[in-house]
Amino acid sequence: xxxxxxxxxxxxxxxxxxxxxxxxxxxxxxxxxxxxxxxxxxxxxxxxxxxxxxxxxxxxxxxxxxxxxxxxxxxxxxxxxxxxxxxxxxxxxxxxxxxxxxxxxxxxxxxxxxxxxxxxxxxxxxxxxxxxxxxxxxxxxxxxxxxxxxxxxxxxxxxxxxxxxxxxxxxxxxxxxxxxxxxxxxxxxxxxxxxxxxxxxxxxxxxxxxxxxxxxxxxxxxxxxxxxxxxxxxxxxxxxxxxxxxxxxxxxxxxxxxxxxxxxxxxxxxxxxxxxxxxxxxxxxxxxxxxxxxxxxxxxxxxxxxxxxxxxxxxxxxxxxxxxxx
Amino acid sequence: xxxxxxxxxxxxxxxxxxxxxxxxxxxxxxxxxxxxxxxxxxxxxxxxxxxxxxxxxxxxxxxxxxxxxxxxxxxxxxxxxxxxxxxxxxxxxxxxxxxxxxxxxxxxxxxxxxxxxxxxxxxxxxxxxxxxxxxxxxxxxxxxxxxxxxxxxxxxxxxxxxxxxxxxxxxxxxxxxxxxxxxxxxxxxxxxxxxxxxxxxxxxxxxxxxxxxxxxxxxxxxxxxxxxxxxxxxxxxxxxxxxxxxxxxxxxxxxxxxxxxxxxxxxxxxxxxxxxxxxxxxxxxxxxxxxxxxxxxxxxxxxxxxxxxxxxxxxxxxxxxxxxxx
Numbered sequence: 104x105x106x107x108x109x110x111x112x113x114x115x116x117x118x119x120x121x122x123x124x125x126x127x128x129x130x131x132x133x134x135x136x137x138x139x140x141x142x143x144x145x146x147x148x149x150x151x152x153x154x155x156x157x158x159x160x161x162x163x164x165x166x167x168x169x170x171x172x173x174x175x176x177x178x179x180x181x182x183x184x185x186x187x188x189x190x191x192x193x194x195x196x197x198x199x200x201x202x203x204x205x206x207x208x209x210x211x212x213x214x215x216x217x218x219x220x221x222x223x224x225x226x227x228x229x230x231x232x233x234x235x236x237x238x239x240x241x242x243x244x245x246x247x248x249x250x251x252x253x254x255x256x257x258x259x260x261x262x263x264x265x266x267x268x269x270x271x272x273x274x275x276x277x278x279x280x281x282x283x284x285x286x287x288x289x290x291x292x293x294x295x296x297x298x299x300x301x302x303x304x305x306x307x308x309x310x311x312x313x314x315x316x317x318x319x320x321x322x323x324x325x326x327x328x329x330x331x332x333x334x335x336x337x338x339x340x341x342x343x344x345x346x347x348x349x350x351x352x353x354x355x356x357x358x359x360x361x362x363x364x365x366x367x368x369x370x371x372x373x374x375x376x377x378x379x380x381x382x383x384x385x386x387x388x389x390x391x392x393x394x395x396x397x398x399x400x401x402x403x404x405x406x407x408x409x410x411x412x413x414x415x416x417x418x419x420x421x422x423x424x425x426x427x428x429x
Numbered sequence: 430x431x432x433x434x435x436x437x438x439x440x441x442x443x444x445x446x447x448x449x450x451x452x453x454x455x456x457x458x459x460x461x462x463x464x465x466x467x468x469x470x471x472x473x474x475x476x477x478x479x480x481x482x483x484x485x486x487x488x489x490x491x492x493x494x495x496x497x498x499x500x501x502x503x504x505x506x507x508x509x510x511x512x513x514x515x516x517x518x519x520x521x522x523x524x525x526x527x528x529x530x531x532x533x534x535x536x537x538x539x540x541x542x543x544x545x546x547x548x549x550x551x552x553x554x555x556x557x558x559x560x561x562x563x564x565x566x567x568x569x570x571x572x573x574x575x576x577x578x579x580x581x582x583x584x585x586x587x588x589x590x591x592x593x594x595x596x597x598x599x600x601x602x603x604x605x606x607x608x609x610x611x612x613x614x615x616x617x618x619x620x621x622x623x624x625x626x627x628x629x630x631x632x633x634x635x636x637x638x639x640x641x642x643x644x645x646x647x648x649x650x651x652x653x654x655x656x657x658x659x660x661x662x663x664x665x666x667x668x669x670x671x672x673x674x675x676x677x678x679x680x681x682x683x684x685x686x687x688x689x690x691x692x693x694x695x696x697x698x699x700x701x702x703x704x705x706x707x708x709x710x711x712x713x714x715x716x717x718x719x720x721x722x723x724x725x726x727x728x729x730x731x732x733x734x735x736x737x738x739x740x741x742x743x744x745x746x747x748x749x750x751x752x753x754x755x
Contacts, residue, residue, distance in 0.1 A: 121690035125563060197752050222755045224557070224696075227739055229754040231550070234715045234742035235708075237451060364447035364707030370550075371699045381690030382561075389560045409740035409750055413553055414733075416560035424735055426523050428555040429548045 104128060105395045107388075108160040110135040110150060110180065112143070114251065114351070115189065116166035118384035120145060123164075126388065128418045132160050157183040161398070162391045165189075170256045170328075174199050181206035181214040181405075185398045187391045189219040189383055191252040194327045196222065204405035214405040215394040219383040220374055221245065225357050227408050228372035232359030236368060239361025240286045244277060245294060246270040248353025251379055256328045257298050260321045262314045265301040265341065267348045270294050272355075280358060291331040298322060298336045301344045353379040389416040430454060431721045433714075434486040436461040436476060436506065438469070440577065440677070441515065442492035444710035446471060449490075452714065454744045458486050483509040487724070488717045491515075496582045496654070500525050507532035507540040507731075511724045513717045515545040515709055517578040520653045522548065530731035540731040541720040545709040546700055547571065551683050553734050554698035558685030562694060565687025566612045570603060571620060572596040574679025577705055582654045583624050586647045588640045591627040591667065593674045596620050598681075606684060617657040624648055624662045627670045679705040715742040 107129050109116045116134065120143060123131050133146035135153045148156065153163075163184035165177050173190045180186050181203050190199050196217050207214035217223065225243055232241055250270050257266035276293040279285040285293075300322075302315050319336045322329055356373035376382045390408065393415035397406065414421045433455050435442045442460065446469060449457050459472035461479045474482065479489075489510035491503050499516045506512050507529050516525050522543050533540035543549065551569055558567055576596050583592035602619040605611040611619075626648075628641050645662045648655055682699035702708045716734065719741035723732065740747045 118690045125689075127563070193755065196755050197748070200751060217755055224561075226755045228698075230739050230743055230750055233754070234718075234739070234744070235550075235711045237453070237744070362451075363711035364444045364704065366702075366704035366707045368703060368708050368711075369699075369701040371697075371701075373695075373697045373699070375695040375697075376692075377694060378690065378692035381692045382694050385561045385689035385694075392560075407740075407747075407751055407755055409747065409755070410738045412736045412738050413556050413560070414735035417556055418560070418563070421733075421735065422523070424556055425526060425733055428559070429519065429522050429543055429552045429733055429735070 104130045105392065106130060106132050106159060106161040107164060107391065108132045108135060108156065108162075109164045109166055110153060111166035111168070111172070112136045112138070112141050113166065113168065114380040115384060115387075116164075117143075118378075118380040119164045119166055119388060121381070122384045122388045126392075126418065128392070129388070132156070153180065154183050160184060162187060162395050164387060164391060168255050168259075170252065170259060174202070177214075178202040178206040181212055182210040183212075184210075185212045185214070185394050187215040187218055187387050187394055189223070189387055190217050191219065191222055192327060193222060200405050200407065207405055208403050211403050213394045213398045213402060215390050215411075216405055216407060218387045218390040218408060220376075220386055221355070223383075223386050223408055224374070225355070225372070228357040228359075228370075230409055232357065232361075232370045236359055236361030236363055236370070239359045240280070240283070241357070241359045242276075242280045242285050242288065242293065243290065243355065243357050244272040245355040246272055246353065248355070248376070249351045249379060250353070251351075251383070253296065253328055256325060257300065257322060260318055262303050262318050263300055264303050265344050267299050267344075269297045269299075271297060280360075283360060291333075294332065296329055296332045296334040298334065299344065299348055300336060300338050301341045302338055351379045352377060353382075392416060392418065430456045431718065432456060432458050432485060432487040433490060433717065434458045434461060434482065434488075435490045435492055436479060437492035437494070437498070438462045438464070438467050439492065439494065440706040441710060441713075442490075443469075444704075444706040445490045445492055445714060447707070448710045448714045452718075452744065454718070455714070458482070479506065480509050486510055488513060488721050490713060490717060494581050494585070496578065496585060500528070503540075504528040504532040507538055508536040509538075510536075511538045511540070511720050513541040513544055513713050513720055515549070515713055516543045517545065517548055518653060519548060526731050526733065533731055534729050537729050539720045539724045539728060541716050541737075542731055542733060544713045544716040544734060546702075546712055547681070549709075549712050549734055550700070551681070551698070554683040554685075554696075556735055558683065558687075558696045562685055562687030562689055562696070565685045566606070566609070567683070567685045568602075568606045568611055568614065568619065569616065569681065569683050570598040571681040572598055572679060574681070574702070575677045575705060576679070577677075577709065579622065579654055582651060583626060583648060586644055588629050588644050589626055590629050591670050593625050593670075595623045595625075597623060606686075609686060617659075620658065622655055622658045622660040624660065625665050625670065625674055626662060627667045628664055677705045678703060679708075718742060718744065
């Protein structure tokens with residue numbers, strides 16, 4: 104059995120707990136949290152003591168808030184544990200990878216970074232499509248759906264009580280790509296970012312209005328996350344938020360259109376997700392199995408989804424996969 | 430530059446030649462054939478002399494007829510070359526893998542087996558989907574499109590002058606899977622196999638009819654290829670064949686529906702191919718790059734698509750893939 108643990112118990116951590124319970128070859132040692140008690144039957148352990156458990160845990164699933172916590176805390180964790188994270192700030196991934204690689208090598212561990220579906224399975228399909236059809240046009244569409252990383256970024260803005268962000272494909276962009284006219288479209292031209300925010304209330308109408316304007320400005324100018332996109336920020340009541348924005352659907356597709364020989368081909372990978380953190384957790388846990396196996400084989404350092412042979416994700420023996428699925 | 434060669438110059442071999450020409454890091458040493466002259470500007474070399482060229486070739490693309498030639502000839506080739514094949518008789522793949530593994534180890538080579546799209550990319554997505562959503566329902570639909578391996582098998586039947594086979598999804602099966610009622614459907618219930626055959630003519634009407642009946646019987650009872658399926662064999666004139674059956678479209682999709690945590694998810698991988706052998710060749714050539722790299726790294730033995738880390742397929746450096754596609 105692969106002895107697993109979770110650090111961070113938000114949406115992702117709770118989903119990872121459920122996903123681990125469905126694996127035939129994994130057991131959950133405990134959940135590390137800064138809080139004393141959690142709504143779980145798992146063993147709850149203080150996050151501050153995590154290093155003391157290094158010999159009891161084979162794989163640590165890092166489920167901290169991505170925007171700031173992962174880059175700050177994961178490198179230290181990688182010195183003591185084989186880790187799997189879902190760090191999703193695409194522009195900062197090379198920096199995160201370098202930090203995790205150094206820490207993991209120092210501790211003789213594997214640091215599996217930026218798993219999930221984007222980054223993750225979508226990235227894998229971008230590499231696959233481009234390798235098979237060199238020079239192809241490739242476009243990724245997200246949504247319509249809720250983005251965890253971006254919602255987290257919204258919630259960290261001072262004055263935000265509750266917040267969510269939905270990514271929506273731009274319908275005109277989809278049409279262009281389907282006609283083969285999408286080659287020059289940038290990601291930020293293909294999507295809108297729509298935020299729904301409940302602001303803190305001061306009891307003073309003027310100050311409330313000023314705070315909302317500050318929140319809007321902080322969101323729409325946030326580098327990487329929102330600045331490059333058309334971003335809509337709508338302020339709503341807490342009642343409306345609780346009623347309409349509790350679901351976490353998501354999905355999207357990676358489309359590759361290109362030539363091989365003298366003919367044209369389309370490769371498409373699509374996801375329809377009822378609840379985004381559950382699926383992200385499912386991918387993270389599968390890559391945890393791969394990380395465990397690499398560590399067992401004596402490998403060390405950071406790994407991306409590009410470097411993982413697919414059979415390492417499965418609990419089935421390779422011979423069975425060859426006989427049943429090849 | 431990766432020094433590449435092709436053995437076998439049918440549809441697949443011709444497509445591999447074109448695909449190699451589009452790779453930035455490959456050159457074509459020559460085409461090995463049993464025929465003296467081919468319609469190509471590449472160097473044509475006698476297939477019987479192939480072993481003499483072992484030191485001039487890094488990767489040999491095996492483009493022989495799959496139904497019988499590959500299992501008979503590829504193991505001998507793997508003793509002298511790092512090979513890539515597209516062997517597609519799913520039931521016989523474990524046997525082929527064992528033979529290729531023994532030969533490749535004997536020659537310190539890599540034998541990359543059963544590449545293409547099914548087996549190949551579809552297999553990869555079956556493993557990926559099942560690893561991420563354990564216990565999911567999974568179904569592969571093919572077509573509508575022409576199947577190279579099955580057409581080849583038809584053409585090898587005594588008395589067949591020309592022949593093609595189209596695989597068609599069973600529309601009722603697709604509906605069932607979409608409703609979540611497809612869990613018990615078998616592959617042979619999801620598809621029909623439709624063959625169009627031009628029979629040799631004897632000049633005697635009775636003997637012609639007898640020959641056609643023999644051909645039909647040989648096809649529909651052929652183990653693995655046709656016996657498990659509803660198979661239709663239509664005899665047509667050579668004129669009709671040449672007019673209506675020269676294209677090679679194909680495609681299909683792998684659909685995985687399953688639970689993660691407490692929610693349901695759909696993973697879909699689809700292909701729309703204008704010309705099947707061109708796309709099969711594109712996949713084969715990309716896995717040729719991976720085979721070359723494994724051989725350079727000192728590895729030996731047979732490998733399936735399940736064992737190949739995706740970045741090995743790309744001519745781009747890993748650091749660039751991480752920066753641009755993760």
